[in-house]
Structures are given as C-alpha cells and as structure tokens.
Amino acid sequence: MKGRMKKGKSPSSRRGEIQHLYQCYTSEQTILPVCALLKFLHKEQMELTANEEMAESLIDRYEIEETARESRSMTFEGFLRYMESKDCCVFDQAHTSVYQYMDQPLTNYFISSSHNTYLTGDQLVGRSHLDAYVCALRKGCRCLEIDCWDGPDMEPVVYHGYTLTTKILFKDVITTVEQHAFEVSAYPVILSLENHCSKEQQEVIAQYLISILGEKLLRTPLDHPTTGDIPSPNKKKVAKALSDLVVYTRSVKFISFSHSKDNQNYYENTSMAEKKARKLAKASGSDFVEHNQKFLSRIYPAGSRTSSSNYNPQEFWNVGSQLVALNFQSLGLPMDLNDGRFQDNGGCGYVRKPAVLMSSQKSFDPSCSQHRQKPTHLLLKVISGSNLPISRSGKGLDSFVRVEMHGIASDSRRKNTNTVKNNSLSPHWDADMNFSISVPELCLIRFCVREQTGLLSSEFVGQYTLPFTSLKKGYRWVPLRSRDGCSLDPATLFVFVWYS
Incomplete structure (x- = not known):
C-alpha cells in the first residue's frame, strides 16, 4: 500500500480518500503537474508503460478547467473524474474487446454454454419461452440446448420431455436464434439438439434449419489446413443438426479416457452429467485435462436438480472442459462465475484456455495442490x-x-x-x-x-x-x-x- 492510506483514517466518502491521494502527490502545490500524475500512475496504479504522453492524454480527457489544461496540470476535480472513470475500473479495459487469438481449434477455448435453454423456471412445471433464448444469446452464450419432440400437425415442439413444462414450436426457436445469434458476438453458435423425434419430424427439423438459418448454417466441413482438427471460432457460422447437418460435434457416449484416445474422432464430443464428470475429475484429473486437449466435452447439471439449480462450473473448467452448461435462468454464484469468466475477451462467449491446460509436455492435475515453485x-x-x-x-x-x-x-x-x-x-x-x-x-x-x-x-x-x-x-x-x-x-x- 506504499503506506499512503493510513489506518484509522476514515474520510466520509471515496471522494475523501481520493483527495488524500491527490494531496500526497501535489505536495506543496495546489494542483497536480503532469510529472506528479505520471509518478502516481507508475507508483500506485502500476501502469508501468505510462509515459508523459499518456499522462497528458488523461489531462485532456478528464480536466475541464482551461488554465489547468494549458499548464499540463490536473485540478482535484479532474483527478476525481479520472479516478471514477473506466480507466480506474478493477477490470482491465483492454479485455472489453476481443484480444485473444481466435484461430485455434475450438477445443482450446472455454465456450459459454446453456442447459435446457428454453426454460424460464424449474424442470417440472416451468415455462418454456423464446425469451429464454434471447436472454442467453444476449449474455454471449454460444451453445444452446434444444430438446425436440414430435408435435401435432407435423410441427416439432421444444420442451422438457415427460414433464409439465410448456411447449414451444421448434420453428419459432430457430427463427429466434437466427434473429439474435450474432447480436453481441460474431463467433459461432453451437446448437445442441436433444432429438426425440420420429424420422418424419426429424426431416421437418432439418428443413427448418436449412430454410430459416440459410447461409448462417454450417452444412459441410470447412477447408481446414490442419486436417484432423476441429475448426477455430474464427470460422463464423451457426452450427449443427441431424445426420447430414451434424458436421463438427456429433455426440458419442463416453466409455473411458483410453477408449476415447484410441477410438474417438476429433469431430465427436462427449456429453456427461456433473456427477460422472466430478468422479472422473477427482479420480484422474490429468487424464481429463489431456482428453479435453483433443476433444470437446460438455458437462450438464444432474437430472435430480429439478429446481434448475446449478453446480459450480469452476470444477469443470479446472479440467479444461469447454462446454460447461448451466441453467442460465437460475441466478446465484454459479451464474456469477460464468458471467465473470465470459466477461473476458470482449464478452464474445469464447475464452482461450490457459497454457497450463494445453501443455502436452507437463501433465496438470487440478486436485494436486503443489503446482509451481512460486505462488x-x-x-x-x-x-x-x-x-x-x-x-x-x-x-x-x-x-x-x-x-x-x-x-x-x-x-x-x-x-x-x-x-x-x-x-x-x-x-x-x-x-x-x-x-x-x-x-x-x-x-x-x-x-x-x-x-x-x-x-x-x-x-x-x-x-x-x-x-x-x-x-x-x-x-x-x-x-x-x-x-x-x-x-x-x-x-x-x-x-x-x-x-x-
């Protein structure tokens, strides 16, 4: 703390605390010269790359008193405006836009994912509503779940099967997705279709996907230079549906990590409930991390969570699972963590997994506490x-x-x-x-x-x-x-x- 904020000092408000800081740097003068502002940026704000030019640009931006600006100084009012601006937010403003490389395979990213996206309430009698898709997409969600069932008059419906949740039309869901998919993010949306439909209504689903999504639907594999690799988020399309339309994320049953290593194709993903995933993470964390370097894995809340509560997503990000799906309609700690994680990288719904999860040389097990010499x-x-x-x-x-x-x-x-x-x-x-x-x-x-x-x-x-x-x-x-x-x-x- 550089000994600046003294214990026991209780200014009446943040303004008082900022005044105290300001006075520490004006010393005998009544106004803050550019050299003192630069010293403050280096010493207190740890803006180590700041130079005189940057300090002057802050004066230009936040000082409104003409004489102070002309003398390249800052009054207290200007300093207060700077301290209360986005420039002094705890969240790095460089991370409010997409700054990470977006040309790696999808397996290298955490992807914002929703479970039972159609629900606005619990899983037994809750309402299914198109607004739930709009809300998830506006939060930057990039993987939506659609549970499809046969409906009357050859119109497939979406709802939580074998329950009293209300039903919405599949075609309306896809129309909603088409309208809102790229409102806050330009990166791909993965549609996770849980298909319970007859062959006839499956064909209706395929037709709706093609006719409503049109050019936005990815229908054939992309030319990808590193063949045998899943594409990167930079290939901007909405994706996935039914036999011919399922291009990159065909779901397969998980048997074991060694079985996946020997038999699973790069375009196949595994979907598993939280309990099984938790057991695997505890028993063989480093194998799970290695599995997620090659394949996409989707984790979803246990069926016993009838009130649509959520697990803590952190435990599955720790093993590198990309599609950690949450009930977006259920508020509280898990969704706060999801919002915090995906606020990064411009809120685009894709965040690069850290190097510790991607290294092929060093195996990483999140349940071992000794990770590096120097914490x-x-x-x-x-x-x-x-x-x-x-x-x-x-x-x-x-x-x-x-x-x-x-x-x-x-x-x-x-x-x-x-x-x-x-x-x-x-x-x-x-x-x-x-x-x-x-x-x-x-x-x-x-x-x-x-x-x-x-x-x-x-x-x-x-x-x-x-x-x-x-x-x-x-x-x-x-x-x-x-x-x-x-x-x-x-x-x-x-x-x-x-x-x-």
Whole structure:
C-alpha cells in the first residue's frame, strides 16, 4: 500500500480518500503537474508503460478547467473524474474487446454454454419461452440446448420431455436464434439438439434449419489446413443438426479416457452429467485435462436438480472442459462465475484456455495442490463502499464485503471484512486481505457485499466477478451487480490491488 492510506483514517466518502491521494502527490502545490500524475500512475496504479504522453492524454480527457489544461496540470476535480472513470475500473479495459487469438481449434477455448435453454423456471412445471433464448444469446452464450419432440400437425415442439413444462414450436426457436445469434458476438453458435423425434419430424427439423438459418448454417466441413482438427471460432457460422447437418460435434457416449484416445474422432464430443464428470475429475484429473486437449466435452447439471439449480462450473473448467452448461435462468454464484469468466475477451462467449491446460509436455492435475515453485501473492485492501442500496427496512445497511477466490481446490478461499453498521452511503472497512494463488490463470475473484442480518446470518446485496488475469493493480473501483447480473450503478467498492 506504499503506506499512503493510513489506518484509522476514515474520510466520509471515496471522494475523501481520493483527495488524500491527490494531496500526497501535489505536495506543496495546489494542483497536480503532469510529472506528479505520471509518478502516481507508475507508483500506485502500476501502469508501468505510462509515459508523459499518456499522462497528458488523461489531462485532456478528464480536466475541464482551461488554465489547468494549458499548464499540463490536473485540478482535484479532474483527478476525481479520472479516478471514477473506466480507466480506474478493477477490470482491465483492454479485455472489453476481443484480444485473444481466435484461430485455434475450438477445443482450446472455454465456450459459454446453456442447459435446457428454453426454460424460464424449474424442470417440472416451468415455462418454456423464446425469451429464454434471447436472454442467453444476449449474455454471449454460444451453445444452446434444444430438446425436440414430435408435435401435432407435423410441427416439432421444444420442451422438457415427460414433464409439465410448456411447449414451444421448434420453428419459432430457430427463427429466434437466427434473429439474435450474432447480436453481441460474431463467433459461432453451437446448437445442441436433444432429438426425440420420429424420422418424419426429424426431416421437418432439418428443413427448418436449412430454410430459416440459410447461409448462417454450417452444412459441410470447412477447408481446414490442419486436417484432423476441429475448426477455430474464427470460422463464423451457426452450427449443427441431424445426420447430414451434424458436421463438427456429433455426440458419442463416453466409455473411458483410453477408449476415447484410441477410438474417438476429433469431430465427436462427449456429453456427461456433473456427477460422472466430478468422479472422473477427482479420480484422474490429468487424464481429463489431456482428453479435453483433443476433444470437446460438455458437462450438464444432474437430472435430480429439478429446481434448475446449478453446480459450480469452476470444477469443470479446472479440467479444461469447454462446454460447461448451466441453467442460465437460475441466478446465484454459479451464474456469477460464468458471467465473470465470459466477461473476458470482449464478452464474445469464447475464452482461450490457459497454457497450463494445453501443455502436452507437463501433465496438470487440478486436485494436486503443489503446482509451481512460486505462488502468486495477492494483496487486496477493501477500503470503502459508495452508494450501496439501502436495506429493505429503509435504513442504512449493516454491510460487510466477502472476497472469494475460485480456482483449483487449494486456491479456493474466502475472507470477510468486519461489518459497518447503518451506513449505505459510504461504509469504510479498510481491511487488508492476503491470498496465495498457485494457478492464477484459472482463478476468478468475486467481490460480494452482504448485509449482516443476525449473528451468523447475512443476505446478498451485490457482487462483481472477474478473472484474476483481468485484474488491474492500484487504486480501483469495483462496479456492483444485482442478483440478476444488472448494474447497481452508482454502487461501487473502492479497493487497492497488488500482486507479485
């Protein structure tokens, strides 16, 4: 913390804390010259590539007082505008657009995937609705599930078979997909068809796919220079359906890793329920990682989750499974992690798997805790909050912040600040937290604000999740989101981040 934020200092708001920082760098002067701003960028924000030109561009962008701009300086108001801008967000703004290489085989990416995409509620009596597909696609989802059954008048329907969930027409689902597939991402959508239809209605399905999706449907294998390899996401098409139309992801039954190695084709994928996948991950994690270097694997929630609850997706990303499918309609921790993971790489729904999962030389087993000689040390100082929602009773929150690490089992930890009573406007925690992380490239960090409701009970207020690899050092603000992933703006946390 470079000794700047003194313990016991409780400015009334984040503004006060920023004023304190500003004064540390103006020293005797009343205004911040460009050289002092540059020093702040290097020393506190760890913007090591910053030069005078960059500091001047910040003055141009955030300083509105003419005389200060002309003298290449920043008033406190300009500095405050900069500190509250996206430039000081905890999430690396370079990661808000697609920055990863998109020309690797699909097996090298985590792909945002939805389970029972048609449902808006539980799996027994919930509603099936086209809006569920629109919502998933708008969240950057790139693998949709469509359960197809014979319907009246030769019109196939989509619903959760043998239950009381409502039915929607297959042709309406495909029309919806066609309209919204590429609204937020230009990269391929995989349609996972669970086919329960008669031969006659299967032909109807194939015709709808061809006539409605038209040019967007991938119907023949792409010319791919590395034959014997699944294509990359850069081949921009919607994909998959029925015998001739199933080009790249024909589903096959999983027997064993050695059976797959000897018999499985590169264009075949395996789909398995969470319990089986969990057992395999625990018993032979490194074999699972190796399997996922060659083949796509899709994991889906257990059938016993009738309320459409979700498992923690992190445990399957840890073994390199690409299609870790969740019930997008069910809010809570698993979907927060999914949103955090896929906020990366411009929210395009494809995120490169880290090198540790792709190495053919070194085998990686996420359940072994000793991974590298030198773990990463993370220091997080949770300084304060600003404009938090007021409690249901209408008074200020009794709030604390829980910081969670989600990675391999030995890296997964959580720590709480103390509780600040009756203050939603500007609670001040000033809490230091230290974490040791052995595989940071798999790690997600979740900031969760909670309201203390009893001695051992607390309630969710807001959260924000991001990959460790998108975490910016220095004094940063954390935007908070509601249970359903919507912005709680202007509610934020103010933190200091440092890691080595």
